[in-house]
Amino acid sequence: NAGVTQTPKFRILKIGQSMTLQCAQDMNHNYMYWYRQDPGMGLKLIYYSVGAGITDKGEVPNGYNVSRSTTEDFPLRLELAAPSQTSVYFCASSLDRTYEQYFGPGTRLTVT
Amino acid sequence: GQSLEQPSEVTAVEGAIVQINCTYQTSGFYGLSWYQQHDGGAPTFLSYNGLDGLEETGRFSSFLSRSDSYGYLLLQELQMKDSASYFCAVRDSGGYQKVTFGTGTKLQVIP
Numbered sequence: 001n002a003g004v005t006q007t008p009k010f011r012i013l014k015i016g017q018s019m020t021l022q023c024a025q026d027m028n029h030n031y032m033y034w035y036r037q038d039p040g041m042g043l044k045l046i047y048y049s050v051g052a053g054i055t056d057k058g059e060v061p062n063g064y065n066v067s068r069s070t071t072e073d074f075p076l077r078l079e080l081a082a083p084s085q086t087s088v089y090f091c092a093s094s095l096d097r098t099y100e101q102y103f104g105p106g107t108r109l110t111v112t
Numbered sequence: 113g114q115s116l117e118q119p120s121e122v123t124a125v126e127g128a129i130v131q132i133n134c135t136y137q138t139s140g141f142y143g144l145s146w147y148q149q150h151d152g153g154a155p156t157f158l159s160y161n162g163l164d165g166l167e168e169t170g171r172f173s174s175f176l177s178r179s180d181s182y183g184y185l186l187l188q189e190l191q192m193k194d195s196a197s198y199f200c201a202v203r204d205s206g207g208y209q210k211v212t213f214g215t216g217t218k219l220q221v222i223p
Contacts (some may be wrong), residue, residue: 035213040200043155043213058210090154100145100212103154 001026004104006091012110013081021076021107023091031094032074033101034058034066036087043090049074081111113155114202116214124190129222132185132198132217140205144183149216150196158185158198174178186218195221 009021025032030051035043045058049068063085065077074093078085088108092101114185116136124130134144143162147155159167160185165209187194197216204210 026180033211040216045210045212048210059212092155099158100157101155103156107153 003027004091004093006089006104006107009105011112012029015053015081015082015083015111016097018077018079019081021078021089021106021109023076024072025073025091025093025104026072027093027095027100027102028071029093029095029101029102030071030095031101032068032072033092033094034064034076034084035090036060037090037106039088045063046076048069069091078109080107083111085109086111114204114212116200116202116212118198118200118214119156119216119220120215121220123222124187126190126192126221126223128190129186129188130190132187132200132219132221134183134185134200134214135216136183136200136202137180138181138202138204138212139182141178142203142205144174145201145203145211145214146172146174146185147199147201148196155199191223192221192223195219 004060009052034046044060045106047066049055088106090106091104125218139157144162146158149155159174171188178182197218200214201211
């Protein structure tokens, strides 16, 4: 199993550009999450999904959108990138309402 | 909402024992988890407490007191590779049981 994979690993965006961060898992997990982590800080939940077709906002959803058309994939869309979105983005998954989340390697995004 | 407090930094000597505390305030509580994150890496799950008491996994133990809204992670026989950030995370009791992470404790193990 590859676990949770994320692409790209690094990206530099100009202000106002858009992009999609890809996330996929091959563990047949129902729950998937997107977090952002600013330097020296904890993880903040952006969006989460409890199954295909079901998504909901987390703590910091503004400026982002998600979709979940399949169990495996959970892409995160950034529209009109802003410097405040410079961060490391982690995707995670869990089997169900369980306590253990599996994290992808992260995407390091810089907006200038 | 949820809020969690952890010390920002802890330094300990190789071979020693260190305790990282976590206090939380939540509107609903289901359990407390601990994650480890090395610099530049992704968080990895360490332990979970759903009930009061001590859970032991090798050199790591985690404790929870629901009445005190308090938990801790205990690391024994510290090794240099234990230098990392440690996050406590609260699972709320809402329908989807979202997880909220603390800001993390950076542990430095010195020789």
